[in-house]
Amino acid sequence: MSGTENIISLNLATTRQQWGFAEAVEGCVKAGITAISPWRDQIEAIGLDEAARLVREHSLRVTGVCRGGMFPADTAEGRQKALDDNHRAIDEAAALNADCLVLVVGGLPGSSKDIAGARQMVLDGIAAMLPHARSSGVKLAIEPLHPMYAADRACVNTIDQALDMCEVLGETVGVAVDVYHVWWDPNLAGAIARAGRMNRIFAHHICDWLVPTTDMLLDRGMMGDGVIDLKSIRAMLEEAGYHGPQEVEIFSKDNWWQRPGDEVLETIKQRFETVC
Template identity: 85%
Template sequence: MTQRAISLNLATTRQVWGFEEAVDGCLKAGITAISPWRDQIAAIGLDEAARIVRDNKIQVTGVCRGGMFPAETAAGRQANIDDNLRAIDEAAALNADCLVLVVGGLPGSSKDLVGARQMVSDGIAAMLPHAKASGVKIAIEPLHPMYAADRACVNTIDQALDICETLGETVGVAIDVYHVWWDPRLAQAIARAGRMNRIFAHHICDWLVPTKDMLLDRGMMGDGVIDLPGIRQMIEDAGFFGPQEVEIFSADNWWKRPGDEVLAVIKDRVATVC
């Protein structure tokens, strides 16, 4: 396999770098793609973020995140849709490859997963005209089932693709290895996504054993149990060759290290274990 480009998801260095510092650090390390979070964009201002991206010819592989559609009331669901319309504007301003969706879990005290998933599909459908008019692709990111109740009721690539099939070609998937590596149908699901031309992003990190915190203890590539080269091969066989986007939430380790050190390790691990 030839070496693919690296994108830095700015969550990986969020405790030490803001938007501008992260771009400067990436350029110094020879990394020319990023994926910022909306709070990081807001902190510097959308116009300034867009200027930095434009002036430095940075590829934005995604904007994190839209989604969080389910709510207990119609007014709440509409407010969530309105926020997603703003997220589309931000992704368009940065010429992002996609807007990544973490779709949301069960609203309130609900136990109705089927109903929550319908709210997700309805919410994406409601934002889709604005996304198409803005030239923004929508990438549903399935999250590990441990997040089904509170963060994402869409938990497999197949579930995401079922939604994509109903909504059209501008809705696809962001494949984050942390969330899907365990799926016994992973190979078939990635192949299906490739046949549909719906792979819009590829996120990498590793699953530590033991994992001390399910949200904030992701591993650096090569430190855990995920078959990163195997999944990469599946994704490339499915026709996606975009940058591998490194997204590591690590409160007790990588977030405490200097950004330049983190990027040096990332470059080494992508070259040797991914």
Template identity: 70%
Template sequence: MQVDGLSINLATIREQCGFAEAVDICMAHGITAIAPWRDQVAAAGLDEAVRIVKANGLKLTGLCRGGFFPAVDAVGRQKAIDDNKRAVDEAAALGADCLVLVVGGLPGSSKDLATARRMVTDGIAATLSHARAAGVPLAIEPLHPMYAGDRSCVNTLGQALDICEELGEGVGVAIDVYHVWWDPDLAAQIVRAGRMKRILAHHICDWLVPTKDMLTDRGMMGDGVIDLKGIRRLVEAAGFHGAQEVEIFSADNWWKRPAKEVIATCVERFHSCCQA
């Protein structure tokens, strides 16, 4: 039976299988929407990945990831822009709904967050005309503040929407509950995102207490403290009714379990914990 409204970010089973096997497992569980990572696509080969997507009638809720714009010099910044344009081309070939941007943190030994954020905005701006021509929206994914130094200096939905306002059409946001659930301004910013029509993706997992690793200890939905249904209600009230995309990095738990078990659990938890 097809599971409507659920997408699997293939990072969720990245340690167990490659692109083709992951697709087969998702399809066997009635899931026809996925979000692969660029390294997974590259390992399969872009042409083969496109063939698999088309042969199975898959919907791609996003391609992960572009971004990492800040750099210590102009050469590094241009290298990032060039790579983001390649990522746009890959997303276009795969028919992805958006290219997800993890924008990057402080370059080198810098402590200047304001300048890093300016580099992010300028880098997205330099990529945007290429993305518009390819028909690929760019989805800024604000990350939890614990990643401000190394992975993303855009840490709230409000900051991401400020960039969207500055740059105009073709840029939106990916709302990942893991990164934004704590924000006291979240409800108001989701309303703002809806008013701007900038919600491009909705990612789900859970925040474990305690969290043992900053990157690879995300929880399965229902195992933590995030109000998944409440956030989904806000997202839908703001006008986004696209799939909820499960993205779980879990080195000591879910990445060690059989992929079929993980996906079956995702389906069960989606029905029991996530639907508004």
């Protein structure tokens, strides 16, 4: 990962309903935001070559590509299909010179109740894609998701679980610390410190947890509107040696996705200065 400056990165999910890739780049340039993190469907919609051209033309830093992963499957063919897709994701991240490819690892396959087996499939899947990632110069960032997603989206749910895998896999595999998913962890400070000692903090995602939350996937809050102690988590990360971008990733179907993109970015900038 290049640079240590603490800057805003816009995860393009935050303006998914308002803007495509090109419009989001234009909005960021207008707002003075110099880093982005696109999703693969947004890259596909505009084409990888055009996405890479826009990134180069505007000298944007790509803090991550979302997402690889989804490794567990109940057949060997399904696991191979996931591996093939992850190889394509690595190629996309390499073309954009991304800091990392974010991995949302997947949940229980089929009707399985074997979460330990699913986690082994994740470990095996990352190990299988690792040679291509290393030869392409792409770091892999495991993103632990809140336990509510353990069954369907991610059977890796704490930073410590992700770091256990990193210890097995080697130094080019790290973690993406998304406050929405880890703020509740009673061992958060210890886990972040451990990640720092291992030099495995590859990304920092921010938003807020609303009370009440009306939809666990699509009702994330703007920073400062919820209960997450963002400054404390940032202090933990900085104490652990991470001073890189804070990537704003907000899924908000009934609020922020309904507002003009320029308004969203201006609010992000204000909150970044006051509550992050």
